[in-house]
Amino acid sequence: MKKTAMKITHLPTPWFHQQILAWYDQQGRHTLPWKKAINAYRVWVSEIMLQQTQVSTVIPYFKRFMKTFPNVKTLAKAPLDDVLHLWAGLGYYARGRNLHKTAQMIHQQYQDKFPSTVEALMELPGIGRSTAGAIVAQAFNLRAPICDGNVKRVLSRLHCIGGWPGQKEVEAILWELANHYTPSERVADYTQAMMDIGATLCTRSSPNCSACPLQKRCQAYAEDKQHIYPQKKPQKTLPSRQTLMLCLLNKNKEILLQQRPQKGIWGGLWSLPQFDDKETLTAFIQQHFGLKRLTLSPLVEIQHTFTHFHLTITPWQGKISKSTALQTEDLHWVDAKALKKLGFPAPVKKLLRYDMIAENM
Numbered sequence: 001m002k003k004t005a006m007k008i009t010h011l012p013t014p015w016f017h018q019q020i021l022a023w024y025d026q027q028g029r030h031t032l033p034w035k036k037a038i039n040a041y042r043v044w045v046s047e048i049m050l051q052q053t054q055v056s057t058v059i060p061y062f063k064r065f066m067k068t069f070p071n072v073k074t075l076a077k078a079p080l081d082d083v084l085h086l087w088a089g090l091g092y093y094a095r096g097r098n099l100h101k102t103a104q105m106i107h108q109q110y111q112d113k114f115p116s117t118v119e120a121l122m123e124l125p126g127i128g129r130s131t132a133g134a135i136v137a138q139a140f141n142l143r144a145p146i147c148d149g150n151v152k153r154v155l156s157r158l159h160c161i162g163g164w165p166g167q168k169e170v171e172a173i174l175w176e177l178a179n180h181y182t183p184s185e186r187v188a189d190y191t192q193a194m195m196d197i198g199a200t201l202c203t204r205s206s207p208n209c210s211a212c213p214l215q216k217r218c219q220a221y222a223e224d225k226q227h228i229y230p231q232k233k234p235q236k237t238l239p240s241r242q243t244l245m246l247c248l249l250n251k252n253k254e255i256l257l258q259q260r261p262q263k264g265i266w267g268g269l270w271s272l273p274q275f276d277d278k279e280t281l282t283a284f285i286q287q288h289f290g291l292k293r294l295t296l297s298p299l300v301e302i303q304h305t306f307t308h309f310h311l312t313i314t315p316w317q318g319k320i321s322k323s324t325a326l327q328t329e330d331l332h333w334v335d336a337k338a339l340k341k342l343g344f345p346a347p348v349k350k351l352l353r354y355d356m357i358a359e360n361m
């Protein structure tokens with residue numbers, strides 16, 4: 001890519017706005033649940049949920065979330081466990097924890113009123129520049145650019161911007177374009193329109209250029225290079241890791257769970273005790289339950305891929321006859337019937353098939 005030396009000729013802004021807004025009036029996604037009774041809280045929750053996640057996946061989560069936490073105050077006052085429980089399955093759990101932290105800050109420092117500037121919003125946990133821009137534009141209808149993945153794709157193609165949008169130089173160019181094209185009027189509609197065009201027309205693998213309002217002046221379309229832009233992140237091979245999990249049941253129909261530390265992978269979620277190898281698992285059983293030997297049977301292995309590595313989980317199931325008191329704060333015996341109320345990471349949820357647990361009680 002020609003980096004910063006690249007000369008970009010902006011498209012005429014009146015034409016650009018006219019095309020985008022006329023298309024939005026006719027074809028935009030006006031019925032998304034967060035577009036109803038719009039306010040900063042609803043825009044913020046939807047924006048956080050939509051990060052790395054498809055609209056169709058987000059909709060049921062958003063509806064459940066709004067039913068349980070209809071405003072920032074109810075979210076701020078809820079236990080983190082309840083929030084993570086509703087988040088379970090959406091992945092990237094730091095988003096759920098930050099949502100809770102930010103709600104508490106807005107409750108305490110802003111008396112439940114969201115700040116209306118990009119700068120103030122960016123001070124809050126989990127709110128980046130594009131999310132802050134979306135809240136300001138959508139909820140307050142004030143001029144603020146957004147440049148999320150969808151918008152970056154449209155702008156990269158429109159101007160044939162080479163390079164991966166995660167690179168600093170490329171990102172700076174795309175933000176400059178996003179800022180240049182953001183209008184002062186109807187900014188909420190414009191912002192939604194750009195997101196909609198990226199999500200419904202200018203899609204990653206099969207852009208529908210014949211229906212696109214920008215086709216006439218789109219450089220990638222003119223050069224038949226839609227599939228070249230934006231360029232992909234340079235690939236790297238992910239390392240593989242192994243772990244063992246203990247699925248231990250007791251005579252009271254309870255299962256041994258461990259709450260993960262707040263920081264790090266699966267922070268704050270509930271999981272099964274995890275070990276590097278069989279020796280440390282055996283030592284754990286002896287330490288906590290005084291048993292030198294316990295018959296354990298293997299359950300089906302589970303594969304899970306994180307952003308930085310692949311994880312193979314080998315679960316071992318065992319039963320003990322007594323319900324020994326636990327000495328550490330993070331370990332708990334939990335009634336099998338209460339499992340559905342807790343937040344688990346997706347692979348552990350898969351592993352804890354409730355019917356399987358019930359069968360083995």
Ligand code: SF4
Pocket residue numbers: 154157158201202203207208209212213214215216218219220221226
């Ligand atoms: S014409 Fe095609 S490539 Fe260009 S912005 Fe529209 S959908 Fe994307």
